[in-house]
Amino acid sequence: MTMNGFSLSYIAFSQTEIIILFVTAVLFLLGCLFNITVMMRCPHYAKLVRKGKVWFSAARPAVSVVLYTEDNIEALKVSLPAILEQDYKSFEVIVVNDGASETIKDYIKSLASVYGNLYYTFIPVGAHSLSRKKLAITIGMKAAKYDIVAVTEAGCRPVSDKWLETMMRNFTTDIEIVIGNTKEISDIRAKWYLDFYRLVFKMKFLGRAVINRAYMGEGSNMFFCKGLFFKTKGFSEHLDIVYGEDDVFINRVMTRRNTRAEFSPEALVENYCENNNSSISEMRLRREFTQKLLKGASSLVLGCRKTVSWGFYISAVTSMVYGVVRGNAVMSLFALLLVVLWWLIESAVFRSNARVLGSPAKCSAAILYDIVSPVIDCRFRHMGRKTLIKNYTWRIKR
Numbered sequence: 001m002t003m004n005g006f007s008l009s010y011i012a013f014s015q016t017e018i019i020i021l022f023v024t025a026v027l028f029l030l031g032c033l034f035n036i037t038v039m040m041r042c043p044h045y046a047k048l049v050r051k052g053k054v055w056f057s058a059a060r061p062a063v064s065v066v067l068y069t070e071d072n073i074e075a076l077k078v079s080l081p082a083i084l085e086q087d088y089k090s091f092e093v094i095v096v097n098d099g100a101s102e103t104i105k106d107y108i109k110s111l112a113s114v115y116g117n118l119y120y121t122f123i124p125v126g127a128h129s130l131s132r133k134k135l136a137i138t139i140g141m142k143a144a145k146y147d148i149v150a151v152t153e154a155g156c157r158p159v160s161d162k163w164l165e166t167m168m169r170n171f172t173t174d175i176e177i178v179i180g181n182t183k184e185i186s187d188i189r190a191k192w193y194l195d196f197y198r199l200v201f202k203m204k205f206l207g208r209a210v211i212n213r214a215y216m217g218e219g220s221n222m223f224f225c226k227g228l229f230f231k232t233k234g235f236s237e238h239l240d241i242v243y244g245e246d247d248v249f250i251n252r253v254m255t256r257r258n259t260r261a262e263f264s265p266e267a268l269v270e271n272y273c274e275n276n277n278s279s280i281s282e283m284r285l286r287r288e289f290t291q292k293l294l295k296g297a298s299s300l301v302l303g304c305r306k307t308v309s310w311g312f313y314i315s316a317v318t319s320m321v322y323g324v325v326r327g328n329a330v331m332s333l334f335a336l337l338l339v340v341l342w343w344l345i346e347s348a349v350f351r352s353n354a355r356v357l358g359s360p361a362k363c364s365a366a367i368l369y370d371i372v373s374p375v376i377d378c379r380f381r382h383m384g385r386k387t388l389i390k391n392y393t394w395r396i397k398r
Contacts, residue, residue: 012328013328013331014326016322017322017323017326017328017331020315020318020319020322020331021319021331021334021335023311023315024312024315024316024318024319024335024338025338027308027311027312027315028312028316028338028341028342030308031305031308031309031312031342031346032342032345034301034304034305034308035345035346035349036345036349038207038301038302038305039203039207039305039349039350039353040349040352040353041203041206041207041208041210041211042202042203042206042207042210042263042353042356042357043352043353043355043356044210045210045261046263046264046356049264055172056169056170056172057168057169057170057171057172059171060088060089060090060165060168060169061090061146061147061148061168061171062089062090062091062092062146062147062148063088063090063091063092063146063148063149063150063164063168063223064091064092064093064094064140064143064144064145064146064148064149064150064226065083065091065092065093065094065149065150065152065164066094066096066136066137066140066141066143066144066149066150066151066152067079067080067083067093067094067095067096067140067152067153067154068096068098068133068136068137068140068151068152068153068154069095069096069097069098069104069153069154070098070099070132070154071097071098071099071100071101071104072154072155073101073103073104073107075153075154075155075272076095076104076107076154077107078154078155078156078157078272079152079153079154079155079156079157080093080095080111080118082157082158082161083152083157083158083163084111084115084117084118085161086158086161086162086163086164086165087161087162087165088164088165088168090146091117091146091164092117092118092119092144092145092146093115093117093118093119094119094120094121094140094143094144095108095118095119095120095121096121096122096123096136096137096139096140096143097120097121097122097123098122098123098132098133098136099122099123099125100122100125104120105120108120119143121139121140121143123135123136123139131235131241131242131243131245133219133243133245134234134235134245137151137235137245138234138235141226141229141230141234144226146226147225147226147227148168148171148223148224148225148226149223149224149225149226149229150164150167150222150223151219151222151223151224151246152219152220152221152222152269153219153220153271155271155272155273156182156220156221156269156270156271156272157269157270157272158267158268158269158270159265159266159268159269159270160265160266160267160268162266162267163266163267163268163269165266166262166264166266166267167180167221167223167262167267168223169262170223170260170262171223172260174257174258175258175259175260176224176225176228176253176258176259177214177217177222177223177224177225177228177250177253177254177258177259177260178222178223178224178259178260178261178262179205179206179209179214179216179217179218179221179222179223179250179259179260179261179262180217180218180221180222180223180261180262180263180267180268180269181202181206181221181262181263181267181268181269181357181358182218182220182221182268182269182270182271183268183269183270183271183357183358183359184198184270184271184273184276184279184280185270185271185272185273185276186272186273186274186275186276186279187274188274188275188276188277189276189360190276190277190280190360191277192361192362192365192369193369193372193373193376194276194277194280194281194284195359195360195361195362196350196361196365196366196369196373197280197284197373197376198280198359198361199350199353199354199357199359199361200369201287202263202353202357202359203353203357204302205217206261206263206357208296209259209260209261210261212256212257212259213256213296214254214256214259214261215251215254215294215295215296216246216247216250216251216294217246217247217250218246218247219245219246220269220271221267221269222246222250224250224253228253228258232252232253234249235249237252238293241289241290241293243286243289243290247287247290247291247294248290248293248294251293251294251295251296263356263357265358268358281380284380285380285383285384288380288381288384289384306370306373306374309370310370310374312338312342313367313370313371316335316336316338316339316342317335319331319332319334319335320332320335320336323335342367343366343367346366346367346370347363347364347366348363349366350363350366351363
């Protein structure tokens with residue numbers, strides 16, 4: 001070894017090259033650590049379930065399903081048959097319509113003649129003083145006769161007749177909330193980065209739930225105790241915002257001991273929409289606003305992972321370019337090898353999560369999403385600021 005570097009056989013490295021390669025290697029190892037621990041929570045939990053290492057309740061208490069619809073008969077036809085045909089001993093379905101369509105009334109009446117557990121109510125046309133969906137859920141909660149309530153939306157369809165049974169098995173001792181998984185279905189395929197956004201979003205909130213750090217749920221597939229809703233005064237603390245009936249409310253009443261996540265294939269709900277691009281984009285804008293109101297939503301660990309990922313990409317590119325400029329092919333090849341290994345590991349991690357969570361994301365593009373996601377994040381934050389006023393109920397005319 002000399003002052004300017006050292007020599008190993010015919011390969012010589014300067015001190016600068018050693019430092020760059022060392023930083024690249026350390027960031028690579030940190031990234032691998034994040035990927036095989038933090039990012040694999042959902043696949044690991046699913047494996048425990050398959051092996052019978054997660055305890056479920058054998059009791060199957062009665063449940064009320066509150067189905068919200070915005071006067072949309074076609075969306076209702078997607079949801080109702082699959083819900084009414086659930087293979088479950090005791091449940092009722094309460095359709096709460098945001099409107100007074102005679103077509104929907106007639107459709108419900110025809111089904112009610114076959115299914116005695118189907119009921120209908122509606123929101124008066126003049127009720128504009130708060131979020132329509134919050135009002136609908138509150139009406140549904142008051143109408144529900146069972147202690148556990150499932151909340152979903154028209155256009156959402158359980159993929160299995162075991163949906164209720166699979167979700168309800170999680171109501172063990174002390175559990176008051178069970179959050180489920182939803183997959184968007186559309187004839188128009190979402191852009192690849194929106195598929196990735198949805199996958200990462202679910203990896204985050206469901207992954208946090210399986211380690212007793214739950215912070216939100218989604219209103220398309222969510223179960224909770226009726227008593228908890230009224231004990232905590234429902235949506236009374238956030239009536240000033242249009243949304244938040246799932247994430248903000250659930251965030252307020254969740255604890256480390258009263259919440260479980262369920263994302264077995266039998267518990268999956270498919271959300272049918274006309275255009276996945278606009279649907280997911282609108283959903284993301286809502287989340288950009290409401291996540292500021294959620295305690296525990298900002299994950300330091302996931303933030304660190306983004307920083308490590310970007311640090312690795314920068315240091316790897318620096319190593320390759322520096323190696324080419326300095327004529328050190330070994331340095332460039334070593335950095336390239338780390339990038340290929342990173343891509344293989346990250347693709348495998350995302351593929352495992354996509355398989356468990358039913359995501360259509362093209363996992364071979366994981367590195368590309370890592371690179372472009374900060375730009376996309378900034379774009380949606382900017383769009384969120386421009387549409388900020390739409391999130392408040394006081395803009396609605398009384």
